[in-house]
Amino acid sequence: MKKAAIIGGTGYGAIELIRLLDSHPYIELTKIISQSQHGELLDETYPHLATYLANPMEELNVEQLIHEIDIVFLATPAGIAKEIAASFQDTSVQCVDLSGDLRISSEDYQTWYEKKPASESLLEVAAYGLTEVFQEKIKQTNIISNPGCFPTAALLGLIPMLENNIIESKGIMIDGKTGISGAGKNPSAKTHFSTTNENVTPYKIGTHQHTPEIERYISQVTKEASVKVTLTTHLIPMTRGLMCTMYAPLHMDTDTNNVIELYKQYYKHSPFIRIRKPGEFPSTKDVTGSNYCDIGAYVDKRTNQLIITSAIDNLVKGAAGQAIQNINVMNEWDEKTGLSFLPIYP
Known part of the structure; x- marks a missing residue:
């Protein structure tokens, strides 16, 4: 012990x-x-x-x-x-x-x-x-x-696709949403009930400290020195939960079924990663109180993008x-x- x-x-x-x-x-x-x-x-x-x-x-x-x-x-x-x-x-x-x-x-x-x-x-x-x-x-x-919480969700969704050359490292956009516990224990006007209830608030636009963290480890995977991502974070009216929806330009011609299989192969020895079937996507409620990260993906051929959703409990x-x-x-x-x-x- x-x-x-x-x-x-x-x-x-x-x-x-x-x-x-x-x-x-x-x-x-x-x-x-x-x-x-x-x-x-x-x-x-x-x-x-x-x-x-x-x-x-x-x-x-x-x-x-x-x-x-x-x-x-x-x-x-x-x-x-x-x-x-x-x-x-x-x-x-x-x-x-x-x-x-x-x-x-x-x-x-x-x-x-x-x-x-x-x-x-x-x-x-x-x-x-x-x-x-x-x-x-x-x-x-x-x-x-x-x-960090946002990098955990974002990188677990992005890294398998980057390592398999499915997506480009340039032009990645990350839309992040987190519950109030992500703002910490100390109360503020921003986290007051009357402010957060029935409200969604973007914060730290262009200045979130998790941005360079995501960029650094994408750079390590891709061996590119100047990776830049756009991270936009939002505070939403719930206690726990974090969702990242990511948009990345496709590097090759592929489809949703192939992408899902690549995720399954990449995480086949990772007990806390759960990959959704084609056409299914996670919600924050699916992982509340657990150490799971649930991932869904969709190949949007119309815009030539891969859309990735990644849900975790921000405190776990x-x-x-x-x-x-x-x-x-x-x-x-x-x-x-x-x-x-x-x-x-x-």
């Missing part, structure tokens, strides 16, 4: 980690660390977790953690995680960062996050934790950069579930360990 800690233990991603780790047979969550709420019991903030952890949340003490913990999940905001992750770089502690600090280059990080980037040595050892695509790299390091496959999936791979456990539950429906 490996001992784990969550640093930044009161946000939505952390609370989802707690829920999922409770059923993991090889991981025991022993510490929850919160700088803002240390000394408090977890159920004072989240009553649904009453009786879960008797010990109060703690202050961060990295030196102590190195000797007491095997696994650390960083659920802190961007700008904070990189400093903590660096402390585990040359240790045996396995560290998964759920923030954006280690996902992109220093230059892009400064531009899009407007913060000081992580050290180059840390960026070099951190593996990008898109589990279905980068498993070998994930196995070879103790630092994982967990992908888009955050906590994928983090645990990466830990499973790092430890050579079955990839489904602690995650093989069905979606919640209705």
